Amino acid sequence: MKITAQEEYGLRCLLQLARAPQGELVSVKEIGTREGLSPAYVEKLLRVMSRSGLVHSVRGVKGGYIMNRPPAQVSLGEVIRVLGTMPSTSQICTDFTGNQQACVHFSDCGIRSVWSGLTNYIQSFLDQTTLASLLGQEYAVAEQLSKRTGNKNGTNGTPLNGGG
Amino acid sequence: MKITAQEEYGLRCLLQLARAPQGELVSVKEIGTREGLSPAYVEKLLRVMSRSGLVHSVRGVKGGYIMNRPPAQVSLGEVIRVLGTMPSTSQICTDFTGNQQACVHFSDCGIRSVWSGLTNYIQSFLDQTTLASLLGQEYAVAEQLSKRTGNKNGTNGTPLNGGG
DNA sequence: CGTATACTTGACAAAAAAGTCATATTAACA
């Protein structure tokens, strides 16, 4: 069970966009500097998200990337599905390289059921988490209000779980 | 988010041992045949589990592999921790190759908290699932009873989730 | 226009994971 590099770094880059004031573009170079990643790599990750409509890009001098939807309306599940290789429930076992007979046709294959159960379980966690919540509740609220008050910069809130 | 090959195939091999009648050794060759995997690969996977005490090996002519504990007393979580590279909560971000400043010291790193929350969430699912339950409830019961009745062969039961 | 800045693209290089092989060791059994 593993979080892939593409998911980890892709999410980091996306959060940089999520943190930017509404409507403001952020350049690849800027994100690279903030996250300590090479611009070429950041570019690659952003491109994946751009192609799937998660972010929007603007070329040319003053160009950059920007989120297509506000962070409160994007779930982690969506991001991970775009960046990663999370198997959809229906794909479980279809790319198994072993004995398909033993896997698909016999009823004593205990694997499919756990993997699909686990996958659903994880998806439900991810789908219930929005990017805004990752930036802290304060930020999420600030975002909602920003359209009215003009206060744009959320600093930090309570994390989901005090990890170390 | 990905289930690694080692986890997938390692678990399959382990389940073959779990299905074997109590006290009976199963050879690598036999497992390979049943799962459609090469003996060399099965060997490698079993070795990992052997070194960490999940299974026991017996060399020589009538040798083979056998579980160290009954399937009802082994959790999926334990198996996955042995086979895979699930990050422990404390490791989250320590192997991040980017800007550690941005990750560790700033409070606006929303990553650590989600990853550790997600990791805990997954672990709790895995820790609550025993190998016996993967073989179907009937089997789990049969196992418990086998010491008294001598009925050793559980066939199949209801999967956790009708995946496909 | 021309130039500087930024995204776009596909090919490539490096690293990690997956899977194989040859060889050594152990134990049963005739």
Next chain:
DNA sequence: TGTTAATATGACTTTTTTGTCAAGTATACG
């Protein structure tokens, strides 16, 4: 005690994933 069947091990090859590069295209601005 020699043969056979099995595990043990580490080096090796292949495949996949990560990450880089160089050349191209679009846009702002002087």
